[in-house]
Amino acid sequence: MAVSSRTAVAVHALTFLAQWEREGLQSSAKIAESLESNPVLVRRVLGLLRDNGLVYPVEGSGGGWQLAMPAEQITLHDAYVAVEPGATVLPVHTHPPNQSCVIGRHMPPLLEAEFAAAQRAMEDRLTQTSIADLLRSVIRREGATPAPH
Amino acid sequence: MAVSSRTAVAVHALTFLAQWEREGLQSSAKIAESLESNPVLVRRVLGLLRDNGLVYPVEGSGGGWQLAMPAEQITLHDAYVAVEPGATVLPVHTHPPNQSCVIGRHMPPLLEAEFAAAQRAMEDRLTQTSIADLLRSVIRREGATPAPH
DNA sequence: CTTACTGTAACTATAAAAGTTGCAGTTGCG
DNA sequence: CGCAACTGCAACTTTTATAGTTACAGTAAG
Numbered sequence A, B: 001m002a003v004s005s006r007t008a009v010a011v012h013a014l015t016f017l018a019q020w021e022r023e024g025l026q027s028s029a030k031i032a033e034s035l036e037s038n039p040v041l042v043r044r045v046l047g048l049l050r051d052n053g054l055v056y057p058v059e060g061s062g063g064g065w066q067l068a069m070p071a072e073q074i075t076l077h078d079a080y081v082a083v084e085p086g087a088t089v090l091p092v093h094t095h096p097p098n099q100s101c102v103i104g105r106h107m108p109p110l111l112e113a114e115f116a117a118a119q120r121a122m123e124d125r126l127t128q129t130s131i132a133d134l135l136r137s138v139i140r141r142e143g144a145t146p147a148p149h
Numbered sequence C: 001c002t003t004a005c006t007g008t009a010a011c012t013a014t015a016a017a018a019g020t021t022g023c024a025g026t027t028g029c030g
Numbered sequence D: 001c002g003c004a005a006c007t008g009c010a011a012c013t014t015t016t017a018t019a020g021t022t023a024c025a026g027t028a029a030g
Helices: A006-019 A028-035 A039-051 A076-083 A102-126 A131-144 B006-019 B028-035 B039-051 B076-083 B102-126 B131-144
Strands: A055-058 A064-067 B055-058 B064-067
Touching: A006 A028, A006 A039, A006 A055, A006 A064, A006 A076, A006 A131, A006 B102, A028 A039, A028 A064, A028 B102, A039 A055, A039 A076, A076 A102, A076 A131, A102 B006, A102 B028, A102 B102, A102 B131, A131 B102, B006 B028, B006 B039, B006 B055, B006 B064, B006 B076, B006 B131, B028 B039, B028 B064, B039 B055, B039 B076, B076 B102, B076 B131
Parallel strands: none
Antiparallel strands: A055 A064, B055 B064
């Protein structure tokens, strides 16, 4: 199952916005520069975050993006859910199995339940870290091994 | 995110083998019939399970597959690890971000740690259910709503 | 009215998975 | 021996998702 790297992009962008929050709006181009990526790609992800109320954009010249709530209140799970709506980490059968076989008749719902429980465990773990936590970790690491000048 | 439906096929096949254990070897064709799938596809998955010591094959006429250990000792996690080696449920950046940005410098390792922890939580949940558990559930369900004759 | 943004559609390229065909190797049995 | 029933595996096609790009319309500041 597969999940894309959109969650990584989303979390990166959110942390970037948290870091430069006092400096005002940040453009998708700036964020793309930090990601070594494309502004359109970034806007696609930011658009999903916007639809979920995590960030909000300002259009027009001098516009850009900012967090829609304190970084303390945004978890990795919020980002994940926004950019991977309805994702199934462990897909079940691609097509229904043979109904004349005992296993075939009963396996799909049982597997769905097991896989959903596993995915819930993963998502629970993602709720335990906020963007603010991540930003603090970034700053702690930067203090330990600063950039070469 | 992405993981294939191979885990579903693997678990289905293992449960099938557990169900017909007393009847002796089961061919990939029989298992494929239960999955409404292709024997080659099934053999591909069974080959991975074999490489991980979960099942073993007998070649030649009258050959087939059987569990290599009691169904009680095989967990969904064993199946998952066998058929999705090195899977990363939540991929990080596809390419390294900008090293001249604080976020870019420190995000990848932090994200890897977070995502790995989340994946570990998922995998932990998978260890909690065995093939024997699943087979019991199948039989319980069959008792409740038997196949139409 | 120009410049700097967001918003979005439409496209290409790439990679992974699902599914199929074909065939070589092995073994039981008549 | 020779056929039939298996596994093992390479090679291929099809399908789908993602990453990335190009192009352009809409909006707002100065």
